[in-house]
Amino acid sequence: MKNDKKRNKTRKKGPDILYSAASLIFLVLTLGPFIWAFIISVTPEYEMFTNTLNMLPKEFTLGNYEELLNMESQYSLRFSEGMINSLKAVALTLLIGQPVAVLTAYALSSMKFKGRAFIRYGLLITMVIPVFATIIPLFRIFSEHRLLDKSFWLSLVYVSSFLPMNTWLMSNYFASIPKELSEAARVDGCGYMGCFFKVILPISYPIIAASALIMFLSSWGQYQIPLILASSAATKPVSIVTSEFMTKDTIFYGVTAAGGLLAVIPPALMALLFRKYLITGMTQGSVKA
């Protein structure tokens, strides 16, 4: 064993340099845009995009962040409202979407019934259907019934678009759980649902966390759907608010960059917290049971 390791080490020297180089490129390409946006966000407006080759500004300012966070300026009011709207929509989407996805995935992965394949295909195929196929009539229906600009209805539309992906992930995972586990529970007199709550659900937390994360990221990033269904100040998410800094107003790049970076914090935080479940959840879902 020890010998093996030694041999591996000597053999891997060449690729090690390659690996370090690849890692460096990866770090620069991934972090670069964030760093550049940060530099823009602390650059005074008069120095922005001036005819200079200096990468860093001569003076730094935190004015743009103050503008967004001091709770008095017009920017900060709109920005904080956008953040709250986004959080609200994400929370509703998760609260409604996760239970529905769990039940659907369990039925599709562990039960045999008529029409199972049909329902499964019918659900999965919606992943590739363009948003407009549903949003055009939904816009009309929503406006007729005064459902536009309501976080709840917006979230329901989110759920309907993310449900297939989450169901797919979860049902792969459920299907990979060793059968002996549920069999043992059944012998003990557990019904399907009892078995589900007592055996399957408790050991499925990695995939539930992973798919919750994916649902969080997808709903936080939405722009197109709320642009059409929820574009009033009371419901529009932070993604729309940030983009308006750039398009609607006289353009203040610093504020836009600062807003963009602040808007990434909640999803980035979630991604960092739940990242290990992403790997465990998705790996087990693809391993043979």
Next chain:
Amino acid sequence: MLRQPFLLYNTYVENTSSEEGAVKKLYNKILPYMLLLPMLILMIALVYYPIAVTFSYSLKKMKLTRPNDVEFIGLKNYIEILKSEDFLYSLQNTLFLLIFVVILTTVFGFALALILNREHKLSGLFLAIAILPWAMPPIVNGIIWKFIFFPGYGFINKLFIALGLTEKPIDWLSDRSLLLMVVSVVTAWRSAPFCGIVCLAGLKTIPKELYEAAAIDGSGTFSSFRHITLPLSLPFIGIGMTSASVTAVNIFDEIVSLSGFSDTGKNLLIQNYLTTFSFLDFGRGSALTYIIMILTSGIGVLYLRSLNKEVSYQ
């Protein structure tokens, strides 16, 4: 898939009294449908029904600006779209984006997976960094990259001038093919992490023994990569590729933030948005949606197949 538990469950049912068994059997039969009910209600109300309605719109002359002037016109909307310059132009843009985004996402994604697959002190940190772009809302992604490709003295122009690659700043966002290249890179940057995670999950399922056996046989790193890593991760690369193509066809936010709703960079989706929600021509917008659906149905079939391939792995 899971036939075993059913057999066992049936024996359990047989042991109970027959009447109770019948009730249990009925319960068993309807239980899956009860579990699926919330999903079915949601999907029927918000997806399947609207899709059908969109089709009926597509056969009508229907402008929101003229609410009383609605009539059935058959395939006229479709024919007019297929004849229009706008359609051809935005179709070309969509195809361009499809090809470049899929290539870039798959290459970056798989490279990412290879980097993340090696365990070392920093691998936790690497994973954390790798998924950051995924957390980026696409519209913000476009905005942040706009600072990099800014037509005047943005980062890339400063870099290129400093390196002597160009004398004058390049106008990245006005020229059609440059703009589409930029959109492809920016979108691939955001979609590579998902592809990477899927490929990483695939790499982790390759048994270590295979590499050990290959090493004993005197196989080098590159040869094990070619004969073990690559072929065994192909199904996962397939999932990554197809999901990248779905992303590519649906690019909207990045184009909006990089070039607004300008004509230069518009793809089918932007064209669809403009037709439907700017010109409020719901009939024509719906027809365009159906044309897009037909054009992308090939990707849909591939996608379903790749998703099922993985499931049949079980």
